[in-house]
Amino acid sequence: MSIEIDILNGDASWPIAKPLHQAVWGPNIVEKLPWGHVKWANADLRVLIETPEDGLVCHVGIYFRTVTWNGQKVHVGGIGGVCTREDRRNRGYATMAIDAAVHTMRANEAVRFALLFCEPHNVAFYQARSWLPFKGEIYCEQPEGRIRFDYMAPFVFNIVRAPTLGTIDLCGLPW
Secondary structure: OOOEEEEEEHHHHHHHHHHHHHHHOOHHHHOOOOOOOOOOOOOOEEEEEEEOOOEEEEEEEEEEEEEEEOOEEEEEEEEEEEEEOHHHOOOOHHHHHHHHHHHHHHHOOOOOEEEEEEOHHHHHHHHOOOOEEOOOEEEEEEOOEEEEOOOOEEEEEEOOOOOOOOEEEOOOOOO
């Protein structure tokens, strides 16, 4: 089996990623979820995994942002929009895409840690890949203003050193 892993500009590659994203997270699915009304940030970069026989099978968005942790500015990398074609799951594609995203974040010397948000059914997946639960509070922007973001569980990953407690303000939309 051969695969191709591309890391592309987020906005420019959205037309490639959108059909997969819509198949996995279509409006009929999202509207039923607690976070279905959330306004999300656009990815800065996208990891796309393709196979010759299936085309695009997996997507991971990469985000770079200066946030505050306990009032101190810190540059972080984010992961969001993780999705794999339903008929191609459990083949390691998401793990490969997340690893490529983390590798890309490590290449940015300013990034201190990575941050993602996940649903309860994905907690074990991320913990098995060395992501740590963040037990503090997360704040973000939404059209109605600054809110506490508690729709999904936050997880952090050590690039240099990730905090697991305190208050993080995303200083913008969540991812």
